Amino acid sequence: MTMDYRIVRTESLHQGFMQMESYDIDIERFDGTRQLLRRECVLRGDAAAALVHDPERDLWLLVEQFRPGVMSSGESPWLLELVAGMVEEGESAEDVVRREALEEANVVLQSATLLQRYWVSPGGTNERVAVFYATADLGDAGGCYGLASEGEDIRVHVLSSAQLRAALDEGRIANAMTLIAVQAQLLRA
Numbered sequence: 001m002t003m004d005y006r007i008v009r010t011e012s013l014h015q016g017f018m019q020m021e022s023y024d025i026d027i028e029r030f031d032g033t034r035q036l037l038r039r040e041c042v043l044r045g046d047a048a049a050a051l052v053h054d055p056e057r058d059l060w061l062l063v064e065q066f067r068p069g070v071m072s073s074g075e076s077p078w079l080l081e082l083v084a085g086m087v088e089e090g091e092s093a094e095d096v097v098r099r100e101a102l103e104e105a106n107v108v109l110q111s112a113t114l115l116q117r118y119w120v121s122p123g124g125t126n127e128r129v130a131v132f133y134a135t136a137d138l139g140d141a142g143g144c145y146g147l148a149s150e151g152e153d154i155r156v157h158v159l160s161s162a163q164l165r166a167a168l169d170e171g172r173i174a175n176a177m178t179l180i181a182v183q184a185q186l187l188r189a
Contacts, residue, residue: 004028008036019043044120044127048093049084050101050112051131051181054138060164061138062178063104064155065146080157080167081178082131083107093130101136105156106145110135115184120176131181 009024025037052061062080070077085100087093094112101107112134120127138158146152159167167173168182 003030013040040124042125042127044086044125046087046093046128046130047084047120047177048087048096048100048130048132049082049177049181050097050109050134051082051115051178051185052101052105052107052109052134052136052138053185054141055135057138058161059138059141060159060161061105061107061136061141062157062159062164062167062173064157065153067175075174079175079178080173081175082181084129084177094132097132097134101134103147104145104152104154105141106143107136107138107141107156110137116180118180129177131177131184133181133185 005025005027007023008026011022012019013022014020020040020042022038022040025039027035027037029035053059054061061083063083064078064080067077067079070079083097083100083104085096085103087096091099093114097112098109101109112132115131115133117128117130120129141158142156144153144155146154164182165186168179168186173179173182
């Protein structure tokens with residue numbers, strides 16, 4: 001069932017690394033009446049991420065980097081994650097994971113298969129992520145990479161299947177896109 005809505009007013013609240021807008025939205029309610037809502041939204045757009053696997057060696061690649069959103073929790077803001085990036089104009093999600101694997105981990109992907117697309121937190125952001133299972137030769141993987149122009153400082157981790165499972169079970173994988181990809185892959189195994 002498609003409901004009706006109309007944006008009455010849009011206001012730019014912030015323009016920086018992130019953008020934020022405020023909306024006054026006239027929505028149709030389930031009972032047929034109308035309601036005016038005010039909502040803020042962080043504008044991020046589409047992203048793509050890949051869980052990289054070397055099936056010959058049964059190794060998995062994750063990257064570690066600083067995430068400011070974790071600072072207020074008292075936990076370490078350096079998180080284990082998938083290689084990932086934002087989709088730029090003219091790029092497909094698969095283009096992004098191939099580009100980011102090279103930039104963040106110095107790895108060339110052999111294949112990339114879409115696992116899932118999901119909305120990150122649609123109550124407050126328009127970010128949607130495409131998560132891929134990708135294969136690569138991880139025989140020489142490791143080190144620190146990232147684009148200096150983007151302030152990236154990224155460390156590569158290569159894990160066995162047992163180490164990947166332990167990282168999941170011990171809570172060392174603590175961000176949604178990595179949890180979704182690892183759990184989806186474990187369900188497929």
